[in-house]
Amino acid sequence: MEPIRVAILGFGTVGKGVYAHIKEEQQSLEQTLNRPVQVTAVLVNDESKHRDVANHVLLTTNMDDVLAQQIDIVVEAITGVESAYQYVTAAIEQGCHVVTANKAMYAARGQKLQELAEERRINVKYDASVAGGIPIIDTLNQIHQLESVHRIEAILNGTSNYILTAVAKEGLTFHEALTQATRLGYAEADPSHDIDGFDALNKAYILANLLRKDYQEITVNRRKGLDQLQLDEVLNKQTNQVLKPLVTIDATSESAIEIVVEPTWVEENHPLSSVDGVQNAIVISSDRLGSLKLEGAGAGEKPTAHAIVQDIVKTVKEDNRILV
Numbered sequence: 001m002e003p004i005r006v007a008i009l010g011f012g013t014v015g016k017g018v019y020a021h022i023k024e025e026q027q028s029l030e031q032t033l034n035r036p037v038q039v040t041a042v043l044v045n046d047e048s049k050h051r052d053v054a055n056h057v058l059l060t061t062n063m064d065d066v067l068a069q070q071i072d073i074v075v076e077a078i079t080g081v082e083s084a085y086q087y088v089t090a091a092i093e094q095g096c097h098v099v100t101a102n103k104a105m106y107a108a109r110g111q112k113l114q115e116l117a118e119e120r121r122i123n124v125k126y127d128a129s130v131a132g133g134i135p136i137i138d139t140l141n142q143i144h145q146l147e148s149v150h151r152i153e154a155i156l157n158g159t160s161n162y163i164l165t166a167v168a169k170e171g172l173t174f175h176e177a178l179t180q181a182t183r184l185g186y187a188e189a190d191p192s193h194d195i196d197g198f199d200a201l202n203k204a205y206i207l208a209n210l211l212r213k214d215y216q217e218i219t220v221n222r223r224k225g226l227d228q229l230q231l232d233e234v235l236n237k238q239t240n241q242v243l244k245p246l247v248t249i250d251a252t253s254e255s256a257i258e259i260v261v262e263p264t265w266v267e268e269n270h271p272l273s274s275v276d277g278v279q280n281a282i283v284i285s286s287d288r289l290g291s292l293k294l295e296g297a298g299a300g301e302k303p304t305a306h307a308i309v310q311d312i313v314k315t316v317k318e319d320n321r322i323l324v
């Protein structure tokens, strides 16, 4: 039986995680999809760094070589915006579905990509780009189809939450905690994106865009990261309060969806106060639902790979040309 051919762009924490997940879960994937899933090509910056790709898989630095492999689904897990956008655009133009984890790229170019994808009847899925393993994109879409979501409060950066927890509860220095977060594969290749709040802002933007009506703008009222904190603030814990890297998305105004990203002291009975370490959580509020809290691992190899493989499975099930 013809395999479903997958290319992985990027072979770092996330790309390797997807490669390992597909290999380890080969049988269950084949049972679910009635066809085997095969990683056919891997794209990297520097081939010489990568010895753990099997011989039958094309390892290359050239996207044209990847697309020459009759790929069904391109998994994009590289860093930065421009190259990623070009690769994904080329993939869509060639008729490949796309699954991406790259929130910086998706926040900046997601809308353009979806327009192009719609023209070509291609899926672009991006659940792994927000909150690691938490299945937030489809969940939020489904809720919002039934009634307006008016507010989201969330922790969307695993590295920042890991650092604040380690400093406050384990007595680590900021530098020690960041070093551990990097070693564990949580931090961005350039961890300043975690620390300055831009990673959380990109994720907030992706969620806000799902709630946005055509006439509404998305405005960023504040973006602050851990880099603007004095460490003493974290150590000198105030009574009954916990410092959390909070994101709020307020959709109550007719004209704008307003985002605030800011480390915030929350009361101990706040739904996000107990979310520690690399965990992320999202509290979605609407009239009928009240509030729904989703919590799970917000970063790292396995949860992120899980989200990507889920999107691969959904993509195949939605495309009759692949699902035979």
Ligand SMILES: NC(=O)C1=CN([C@@H]2O[C@H](COP(=O)(O)OP(=O)(O)OC[C@H]3O[C@@H](n4cnc5c(N)ncnc54)[C@H](OP(=O)(O)O)[C@@H]3O)[C@@H](O)[C@H]2O)C=CC1
Pocket (backbone or CB within 6 Å): 009, 010, 011, 012, 013, 014, 015, 043, 044, 045, 046, 047, 049, 076, 077, 078, 079, 080, 083, 084, 101, 102, 103, 104, 128, 129, 132, 185, 186, 187, 188, 189, 298, 299, 300, 301, 304
């Ligand atoms: N780490 C995490 O927990 C999560 C990360 N993400 C996102 O997933 C993406 C990947 O993250 P992560 O795996 O941690 O990053 P890494 O830095 O671990 O890996 C990045 C990989 O991308 C490759 N790469 C970078 N630029 C290019 C390029 N222009 N062309 C070809 N290959 C390139 C690198 O190649 P080489 O190895 O040769 O240098 C490397 O293999 C990022 O967009 C990140 O924001 C999303 C959710 C969670």
Ligand SMILES: N[C@@H](CC=O)C(=O)O
Pocket (backbone or CB within 6 Å): 129, 131, 132, 156, 157, 158, 159, 160, 186, 187, 188, 194, 199, 298, 299, 300
């Ligand atoms: N660096 C990010 C990785 C996942 O998106 C984080 O720490 O949340």
